[in-house]
Amino acid sequence: MTRMAATRDGYGQALLDMATNEKVVVLEADLGKSTKSLHFRKAHPERTVSCGIGEQNMLLTAAGLAASGYIPFASTFAIFTERAFEQMRNGIARPNLAVHLCGSHGGTHTGTDGSSAQSIEDLGIYRTLPNVVVLHPCDDVSTRVLTNQLVDLGKPSYTRTARNKTPVFYDGREDEIEIGKGIILAEGSDVAIIACGVMVSEAMKAADELSKKGIEATVIDMHTIKPLDTQLIEKMAKQCGAIVTAEDHNVIGGLGGSVAEFLSSTIPTPLERVGVKDRFGESGQADEMLDLMEISAPFITAAAERAINRKQ
């Protein structure tokens, strides 16, 4: 049976992994229990900085630490990172300080907390900042591996994790995971589904459904939104001739937007973008939210068929 886990647990585990590096420091804004930095705090209180409920101060405290030779990992809810966007822009991205920001509880999948907690724009806004690497892993294993890789990145990053459990894909496959490289989870030549985060498992379900209809789909876990693995996308465009993107994010500006920007200026290809249709969510269970937002597996399946029908 498929193991289920939340990506935020992978983040918490990664912080413990990197604790042997004396330069790693962790910053919290009263949500360590939720983002899972609490494990690091318990083990290394002397290298954990509580910033209270003060995200703006947290990000720039992290910047000061980075400018002084430390490697700060700061986390809060994805939505609350956005309060400190200007700090991220002017205090971190502009001087290219290697602050690693994690926004947990991203997307409508966050569920019953309702629309105020469901960031649907974080990936879009952070990817518009020069120097910033943007990650959105799909399971706890890849979150753990990618977060560990950030230690040596030498530039700022934003990672979105999710509150709720999703299927795990990478047990025993840790070696395949690398920042900036999309991962092929299923291979087919009719259509390529490029997904990130909680939508990767929905994309896999869609591929199974399509297979029953005689349509063979490639599924790519695009855990790195920026820098985008354009080489892989170009290859898929040539191989499949039809592309679908799938994300629990506004259809404007995120993964779908990134892929559209690349394809339209290099290799125009029929593209269908599955994502939140420029609207806010509401309270509901995680799976109910994906249906309400029209981004769950059946919607990906339908989008794949539309993309295939658009082939010349």
Place this chain on the structure above:
Amino acid sequence: MSKSIPELEELARKCRVEIVKMVHRAQAGHPGGSLSEIDLLSALYANYLRAKPSDPDWEDRDRFILSKGHASPGMYAILAEMNFITKQDLESYRVLGGVCQGHVDMKWCPGVDFSAGSLGMGLSFGMGCAIAGRLSNSERNVFVMLGDGEIQEGSVWEAAMAAKHHELGNLKVILDCNRIQNDDFCDTQMRMFDIPAKWQSFGWDVKEIDGHNMEEIVAGLDFLVGNDSNPAILIAHTVKGKGVSYMEDNPAFHGAAPNDEQFDIAMVELGEVHS
């Protein structure tokens, strides 16, 4: 070697001349807040700040963070006097490719520890530097200069609260209280009432001085560096545009350059040219 009071006053005078020259040359920039802060910066750099012009990235240096980063001509002037940059570099103020960017920037200018530009950011950054110093078992101090208008930014108070919570005795703020902000007098824009009481209530040690009286400045900086147990703030009462008659206490010169005629008057008033 430590400079005497008259030497510090002369250093500040020379910096004032460069401030006015920079802003006049660029026909843009912020002379008012540069002239109000420069007596403080002169004493700080000449007699207190542990930093090496020959090795500006020396890891164990004291940090100086100009949070009111628009007052960059003041900082560039003192950096040139202390040989972090050259006098010729001052000509690059606001010029394409120049080390003297419009707002001080750590990626562009040697001796600059913070990329400023948005108000309300420097104290938090300084807090990170102060925590780093403590984690590294370093004796280094972190000085942050804020403007009085700047403390209208709520994020300043997040940092003020956090600095005391973390007992950052190595964090020292100098508040340039020149009473004027971009559009008008602070009291017109947003009254701040009892500023010393506000910092005291956040747990900071507070001292008030006349920010243009060099003896008081030296006593104030002694207070800051002599206090390692608690975050401390030196509230310096200053005059915006100090030293140039028509700029003094005049909101119009927060962010405006003198014309040629005004420039000539300033050079006379600052003792650079004899009338």
